[in-house]
Amino acid sequence: MHTRIITFLFVVAVTANAQAAPVDLVTNGTSDYVIFHDSNAPKSVSEAAVELQAYLLRSSGAKLDVVHQPADKMICLGDCEAARAADVEAQNLPWEGFRILTNGTNVYIIGRDTADGEKTPGGGTSRGTYNGVCRFLEEYVGVRWLIPGEHGDYIPKSSDVTIPDTDFQDAPAMLNRRVPYTQERRSEVKQWWRRQRLGWSLYLNHSHNWQHTIPASQFDKHPDWFAERAGVRVPPTGRYKLCTTNAELVKAYADAAIAYFDRNPNTTCYSLSPSDSAGYCECDQCSALYEKDPNGRRSVTPAILTFYNAVAKIVAKKYPDKVLAGYVYAAYLYPPKENLKLERNVFVVLTPSIDYGFTLARPAIRKQWESLLQDWTNATENISYYDLPVNITTEAGALNPPGLEILKFIYPKLAAAKIKGVYVYGVPAWGRAAPLNYLLAKLAWNPNADVEAMFDEYCAKAYGACGDDINQMYRMLDKEVARHYREFPNASYPLTTDMLRDIYAKNFPEIEQRYRAAHAKVKDADAKFRLEMIADNLKVLHWNLRQHNLLDEPKASAFYLSDGDFFEFLSANKGSLALHPSDGTKVPAYVRTKRNVTVPAKPKQAEKVRSFRLRGDQHLIVKPTGTSAAEVRFRRISARGKLITYRVFESDGAEVSGGVASEGSPLILDNADSGSEYYHVVIAGGTASFTIDVKEAAWAADGNLSDQGLHLLGQSSPLYFYVPEGTPAFHLSLEASPPGETAAATLTDPRGQRVAEFDCAQLSVDRQNIKLTSGQSGWWKLDVHKAKTGAIDDVWIKLESPLSGYFSLDPDRAATVQ
Known part of the structure; x- marks a missing residue:
C-alpha cells in the first residue's frame, strides 16, 4: 500500500492559501471523517454520497458514514447552511458545475443542483454536486470508469488518501452532452453516463419529426401539404417530405408544436427536422427557393430555414420562451448564399454529413468542415453539433479505432465556436470501441482535453500489463483506416467489402499477433x-x-x-455489452396472427425464376410441401456491415430456432415432430441484401413490414400475388427514388392480359387503383424492370387492403397467405 497525493488539473484552479495544510482524509485504512449532506438534499446529492462512500471504501478500506448533521471533520456535499457558513455557495456556479474546496479540516464539494422534479431554464437538469464527486474520485482516489458494468472500474488501492489544499471550480463546456448508440438504455450504461458527467441542462429534441407531426393519413384530405414531383402530389410513404411553402401546412405544423407544449408544459423544445433522405418538394414555390451548394448539388437550405422561421414565428406568439430545433444536414447542410436571419427561438443542429465515417482523414473534407462551422456559427449563437465522424458502422466485429487525429481536429474547434451541445455517436459493441466511447464522453465535458494522454492512460488502466500492446494495435488500425479513406474516395461510414479486404483482412495477422501477446501478459x-x-x-x-x-x-x-x-x-453471448446488440427478443405481433396458407395451382403466366434480391428486414412464410424437411438458403449476401440474423416461429407463434445467415449453412425446417402447418422466418437484414432459395416448401414474402411495401434491390424476378374471387378492386404501388434510381413495372392478370403499366422515372410513387372484372381472380404477375431513364436500385412494391400484401417470387413454390 502507498500514500497518494494527487494534484488537480482543472479548468479553473485557485489556491486559497499556499501554506495551508493538506487534509488527511484516510490514514492507514481508517478515517475520522463523515460524509454530510442535508436530509432534504436532491436525490442526485444523496446518490453522490453513496458513490463517494463506496469508492473510498473500495480504494482505502475506510468506510465513511453518511450523516445528516455537520461534523468537525466532514466531506460536505451540496448547497447547505454548513457550506454557506464556510462561504461556499452554489448559486453563482454554472448549471451542472461544481466547486471543490478544502477549508480547515473539512472538504466541500458543492454543485449547482436542481431539486427533484425541477428543470433548469433550458429544460434540463443539473447534477453539479454529483459531477463534483465524480471528479473528486478521479483526481484524488484515482478512480476511472473505463466501461460500464462490474468489470469497468479501475480503483487503485491505497491505505492513505490525502487532499492537497485547494479551491477550484469546473463546469461543462457543452450544455447538452450525449454519446448515443452506446446501449444507453441499459442500466449499467446509464450509470456510466452519469459518472462520465454526460447529461444536459439544455434540453434539445432534434429528431426527424415530419412524419410524426404530419402523418401520412392527412394526404387524402390535404394532398397539397405533401411533396410534389413531376407536377403530382406524391402519396406519402417511408421518409416522405412536405411542401414547406404551403401556408396551411406551416400552420398545421405550428399548431402541432403548440399542442405538444400544451400537453407537456415543462418541455422546452420541439423538433422541426425533416424526415431523412431525399424527395423534397418540386412545386414552383419550393423550387424557387432552391439553389446550388458549393459542390454544385441542389441545396434546399433556403426553403428549410424559411419553414423553420415560419413555424417558429407562429409558436412564439403563445410560447415565446420555447425552442424549435432543427438539423442543417444533407441537402440542407450548406448555409444559403444570401443571409437569412433566424428567429430567436430557432435552434440549429449542425450535422455535417460530409464527414461521416473517417472522411475527415481527407484534407478537402477538413477544409469544408471548417468552413461550415464558421458559416453557421456566424449565422446564429443557437447551435449544437451532431455527428458520427469516427464510426465504422457494422455488426461484423471490425474493431473501431479511436480516430485520434480526427478527435484532436474537431473538439477544440467546437469549443472555440462555443457550440452549445454535442451528440456524437459512440459504438454499441463495447468490445469493438471501448477507448473511443470513453474519449467521446470525456471530450463532451472538456473538448480541450489532451486526447493523446487520455488514450494512453485509458489503455494502461483498462488493460494493465498488456496496455501497450492494445494501444499499438488501435494506433495501427487508426493509421490504416485513415489511409483507406484517403485511397478510397467513396468510403463512408458503413463497413464495405473493400474495408474488410483492405483494412481488416490485410492486417488481421498483426491484430491477432498483438492480441496474443497481450493475452499472455494480462494478470488482472x-x-x-x-x-x-x-x-x-x-x-x-x-x-x-x-x-x-x-x-x-x-x-x-x-x-x-x-x-x-x-x-x-x-x-x-446474446445481450453481451461486448457485442453489437441483437435486434431484439420481442416476438413480433404478426407471428401471433393465425394465417390461412395454401398452395394453389401454379400461375399460368409463370416464368422461370430470374435473379432477385430482397433487401433489409423481411418476413417470410414457409409451408413445407414435401416428405423431407424444408430448406431455406441465403445466397448472394451483400451484408453492408450487417450480421444478418433470423428467427423461426411455428404457426402458433412459438419460437423454435434462430441463427445467422450464411451461404454455407442452410436453415432446415422439419415439421415431422412439431406438426407446424407453416413457419415464420423473421429476418433482421438492416441495409443488407440477399437472395432466398427454398426447397421442399412453398413460400411468400410479406409486403406489410413497412408502409413502403416489399423491399427489393435491383432488377427482380416477376412477383406473383393472389386475388381471391369477389375482390372488386385493389391498390398497387411501385416506388423508387428518381431521378437517379428509377423503376418500371408491367401488371398482368391471370389470363395473361396486360392491365397496367407503372413508371417511377419521375414520380417516386406510382399508386394505381386496379378495378377487377369477371375472370380476374387468381394469380397476378408484376414484372419489375428498368425505366427508360435512371438505374434500377432500391424498389418497393406495396399491395393494399383488401389483399393480404404477400408476394411469391418463385411460381413453382408460390403460396397464398390470407
Whole structure:
C-alpha cells in the first residue's frame, strides 16, 4: 500500500492559501471523517454520497458514514447552511458545475443542483454536486470508469488518501452532452453516463419529426401539404417530405408544436427536422427557393430555414420562451448564399454529413468542415453539433479505432465556436470501441482535453500489463483506416467489402499477433475481462472475413469457429455489452396472427425464376410441401456491415430456432415432430441484401413490414400475388427514388392480359387503383424492370387492403397467405 497525493488539473484552479495544510482524509485504512449532506438534499446529492462512500471504501478500506448533521471533520456535499457558513455557495456556479474546496479540516464539494422534479431554464437538469464527486474520485482516489458494468472500474488501492489544499471550480463546456448508440438504455450504461458527467441542462429534441407531426393519413384530405414531383402530389410513404411553402401546412405544423407544449408544459423544445433522405418538394414555390451548394448539388437550405422561421414565428406568439430545433444536414447542410436571419427561438443542429465515417482523414473534407462551422456559427449563437465522424458502422466485429487525429481536429474547434451541445455517436459493441466511447464522453465535458494522454492512460488502466500492446494495435488500425479513406474516395461510414479486404483482412495477422501477446501478459481479472471483450469481436470479425473468402488459412487462427460453433457462441453471448446488440427478443405481433396458407395451382403466366434480391428486414412464410424437411438458403449476401440474423416461429407463434445467415449453412425446417402447418422466418437484414432459395416448401414474402411495401434491390424476378374471387378492386404501388434510381413495372392478370403499366422515372410513387372484372381472380404477375431513364436500385412494391400484401417470387413454390 502507498500514500497518494494527487494534484488537480482543472479548468479553473485557485489556491486559497499556499501554506495551508493538506487534509488527511484516510490514514492507514481508517478515517475520522463523515460524509454530510442535508436530509432534504436532491436525490442526485444523496446518490453522490453513496458513490463517494463506496469508492473510498473500495480504494482505502475506510468506510465513511453518511450523516445528516455537520461534523468537525466532514466531506460536505451540496448547497447547505454548513457550506454557506464556510462561504461556499452554489448559486453563482454554472448549471451542472461544481466547486471543490478544502477549508480547515473539512472538504466541500458543492454543485449547482436542481431539486427533484425541477428543470433548469433550458429544460434540463443539473447534477453539479454529483459531477463534483465524480471528479473528486478521479483526481484524488484515482478512480476511472473505463466501461460500464462490474468489470469497468479501475480503483487503485491505497491505505492513505490525502487532499492537497485547494479551491477550484469546473463546469461543462457543452450544455447538452450525449454519446448515443452506446446501449444507453441499459442500466449499467446509464450509470456510466452519469459518472462520465454526460447529461444536459439544455434540453434539445432534434429528431426527424415530419412524419410524426404530419402523418401520412392527412394526404387524402390535404394532398397539397405533401411533396410534389413531376407536377403530382406524391402519396406519402417511408421518409416522405412536405411542401414547406404551403401556408396551411406551416400552420398545421405550428399548431402541432403548440399542442405538444400544451400537453407537456415543462418541455422546452420541439423538433422541426425533416424526415431523412431525399424527395423534397418540386412545386414552383419550393423550387424557387432552391439553389446550388458549393459542390454544385441542389441545396434546399433556403426553403428549410424559411419553414423553420415560419413555424417558429407562429409558436412564439403563445410560447415565446420555447425552442424549435432543427438539423442543417444533407441537402440542407450548406448555409444559403444570401443571409437569412433566424428567429430567436430557432435552434440549429449542425450535422455535417460530409464527414461521416473517417472522411475527415481527407484534407478537402477538413477544409469544408471548417468552413461550415464558421458559416453557421456566424449565422446564429443557437447551435449544437451532431455527428458520427469516427464510426465504422457494422455488426461484423471490425474493431473501431479511436480516430485520434480526427478527435484532436474537431473538439477544440467546437469549443472555440462555443457550440452549445454535442451528440456524437459512440459504438454499441463495447468490445469493438471501448477507448473511443470513453474519449467521446470525456471530450463532451472538456473538448480541450489532451486526447493523446487520455488514450494512453485509458489503455494502461483498462488493460494493465498488456496496455501497450492494445494501444499499438488501435494506433495501427487508426493509421490504416485513415489511409483507406484517403485511397478510397467513396468510403463512408458503413463497413464495405473493400474495408474488410483492405483494412481488416490485410492486417488481421498483426491484430491477432498483438492480441496474443497481450493475452499472455494480462494478470488482472478485470483487465482480462476487458481484453476478452475484444476477442469476442475478433471471433465475429474472423467469421465474417471467412464468409468473404478473405483469409488464406482461416483454421490456423485462434479466433476460428465453425458455423455451428459460431452460432452457439452468438447465442451464448446474446445481450453481451461486448457485442453489437441483437435486434431484439420481442416476438413480433404478426407471428401471433393465425394465417390461412395454401398452395394453389401454379400461375399460368409463370416464368422461370430470374435473379432477385430482397433487401433489409423481411418476413417470410414457409409451408413445407414435401416428405423431407424444408430448406431455406441465403445466397448472394451483400451484408453492408450487417450480421444478418433470423428467427423461426411455428404457426402458433412459438419460437423454435434462430441463427445467422450464411451461404454455407442452410436453415432446415422439419415439421415431422412439431406438426407446424407453416413457419415464420423473421429476418433482421438492416441495409443488407440477399437472395432466398427454398426447397421442399412453398413460400411468400410479406409486403406489410413497412408502409413502403416489399423491399427489393435491383432488377427482380416477376412477383406473383393472389386475388381471391369477389375482390372488386385493389391498390398497387411501385416506388423508387428518381431521378437517379428509377423503376418500371408491367401488371398482368391471370389470363395473361396486360392491365397496367407503372413508371417511377419521375414520380417516386406510382399508386394505381386496379378495378377487377369477371375472370380476374387468381394469380397476378408484376414484372419489375428498368425505366427508360435512371438505374434500377432500391424498389418497393406495396399491395393494399383488401389483399393480404404477400408476394411469391418463385411460381413453382408460390403460396397464398390470407
